[in-house]
Amino acid sequence: MKGIKVKFYQKTASFKEPIMNGSILTTHPLPPYSTVIGMIHKLCQ
Numbered sequence: 001m002k003g004i005k006v007k008f009y010q011k012t013a014s015f016k017e018p019i020m021n022g023s024i025l026t027t028h029p030l031p032p033y034s035t036v037i038g039m040i041h042k043l044c045q
Helices: 033-044
Strands: none
Touching: none
């Protein structure tokens, strides 16, 4: 089986949780699954 290993790095990033609306915003440590799929799709075009 063949696979691709990709390493992403960003100095700063903010992936906000869409449910949280208030003064304290929580964020995800990594991009959501759909964002990763979109990045892979864009790279393959």
